[in-house]
Amino acid sequence: MATRRTGNDRESVLIDATLTCIAREGISAATVRNIADYAGVTNGLIRFYFKSKDGILQAAYRRFLERLFEAAHGTIGGDMTACERLERYLLANLSPPIVTPDSLLLWANFLPLTHYDDAMADIRRHWYTRTTLAFRDLIHGALEEHGHAPSDTELRRLSVAVNGLIDGLWIEGSLSTETLDINELQTIGLDATSRLLDIPASHSPKR
Amino acid sequence: MATRRTGNDRESVLIDATLTCIAREGISAATVRNIADYAGVTNGLIRFYFKSKDGILQAAYRRFLERLFEAAHGTIGGDMTACERLERYLLANLSPPIVTPDSLLLWANFLPLTHYDDAMADIRRHWYTRTTLAFRDLIHGALEEHGHAPSDTELRRLSVAVNGLIDGLWIEGSLSTETLDINELQTIGLDATSRLLDIPASHSPKR
DNA sequence: CCTGTTGTTATGCGGTTGCATAAACTATGC
DNA sequence: GCATAGTTTATGCAACCGCATAACAACAGG
Structure with missing residues (x-):
């Protein structure tokens, strides 16, 4: 009991x-x-x-997405430069607890539900737009800091690209926890991002 | 009947x-x-x-992965240059039938099974290594064609990065078929890849 | 202490659904 | 036409699911 x-x-x-x-x-x-x-x-x-099984499922989905969001954005402090913020964000997205078999499994298990259940679909949309917007801001800030002034479409495209990159690395990292170590994943992610945005990586200033 | x-x-x-x-x-x-x-x-x-329900499920998973593989590699002819081959491959991975809500849904629905069922896990591993290797070759070829001679680790990292990028864009494209049109997705993917590999995109020769 | 409210268990119901099997039927090739 | 591969129908039988309700335990306030 x-x-x-x-x-x-x-x-x-x-x-x-x-x-x-x-x-x-x-x-x-x-x-x-x-x-x-x-x-x-x-x-x-x-x-x-x-009040029903659906209720607890929705609550669980909400908490899951909120935790993902927090795990990434919670590491960002207000006193950092835009580039530091972006880097922190990327690193968080390429480390546990985001990069874990569990989080990917949860994601995959929930995703189909959002296609048959409207309430679940709403939850996904909510967090999706929230993450997307926050991410775009991060990119925007980092670009400005390096004197780039991207047009709206440019900004959007770069966001999609980097966002996609991070998501893809997240999957690869979560699926092959044995063969791919977390440090290398982060190196790859940071390096690739700096190339995509055409801004130097923080530790290896030039390349 | x-x-x-x-x-x-x-x-x-x-x-x-x-x-x-x-x-x-x-x-x-x-x-x-x-x-x-x-x-x-x-x-x-x-x-x-x-012989059982598991049997048909495994067969379905095999066919699904095989089709994904074919949809991408089937577009590559032997008479192309390495760069053309890579570009074809990327484009195929950023178009239907790979980029569709259905394929993502299938992927997400099958993935959890590979964590509880050994037979399904084997199927995934099989196709995963197969795709990874083929993809690495494509990258390798394209790099060589432009005079780059990457070390083994460099090649592996670049492959992981580009592969991740494509996977991520695949997800984004499949989830938001409304807001993100296929042409833009392809533009983003090709452009980003050319930056990552440091080789010029074919249509926009310089950038 | 007693009592009302809140947290928790135990148990039951009605119904769905699942996978598998076996036997009957049908088309087709030889 | 007979044998066999392909297909249906009927059935077994169990697991179990979500939900409801009533009884029980703990704690708070008067």
Whole structure:
């Protein structure tokens, strides 16, 4: 019997349990009973905190995306130069906990749901635009700092390219944690980005 | 009642039905009955061609990956220059049928299976190494053609970077078929690649 | 202490669905 | 026409799923 908790503490535990469950056994194993097992409680409790199974799934998806976002943007301080901010952001996106088999698995498991379920689709769109915009700003800042003044289309294209690069490296890194070490992944990412944006990398000033 | 067929024709239809089914309704809807419906036959027939549900799933995954591979490498002729070959390859990877919501959905639906099922994992590894190697050769050829003679690590890193870029653009393109048109995606991809490899793009000779 | 509220369990229901099997039927080649 | 490959129909039977509800445990305030 689980010890009694107060406040929305349990709710949080349940959401995390959902994520671990999905990461370990896949979305099809994310049944009310199974999730409850992961959380160490009994199935009925889920209905106490969420009005349906869809509810807890949406909450889990939201938390997952929010964590990804935070893991990347949380490392950025206001006192940095634009280039430092961009670099921090890139590095975070090429390190754990973002680059992990689990995060990729969660992403892949959730993605299909956003195609059949409107609520899930909304959640994805929300975070997608949020990340995209924030990212564009980062790129914009870094470019300006080096005297580049890109047009709107140029900026958009560069953002798409670098964003794509990072996403692709994220996948490669998460899928081959054995064969590709994290340091090399970061080196590759930073170096490639500096070439794409035509700005020197911070540690290797020239190239 | 479906008309009678001969040879392994039906088998092929069943595999395709599996893929359509997964793309449209997700892996959890890929039940024996549902797949049979998509194929226009009855459930019992599946067991005639495949020894279990896992069997047909593996066959479907194999076909899916093989098609992706073919869609990209099939466009390459032996009489082209290395650069042309690379460009063709990149363009194919940034066009339908590779860049489609369906292919991404299939990919995302299958990926988790490769983490719980050894047979599926083998299939993924097989095609993964195959694509990686082929891609590295393409890059290598293009670099040589421009007088670059990369070291092994350089070549590997460049391959990872460009490969990541393409994968990332594939995701972005497949997820936002509305907001991002295919031509722009290709422009972005080719341009970015030429910067990464430090070789001029074919149509815009200088930049 | 008692009581009301909140957190938690236990249990049951109705229903779906899944995979597999076996036996019956049909077309087709020889 | 007979044998065989292809196909359907019917069925078994179990797992299990999501949801609901009622009983039980803990804690807070009066």
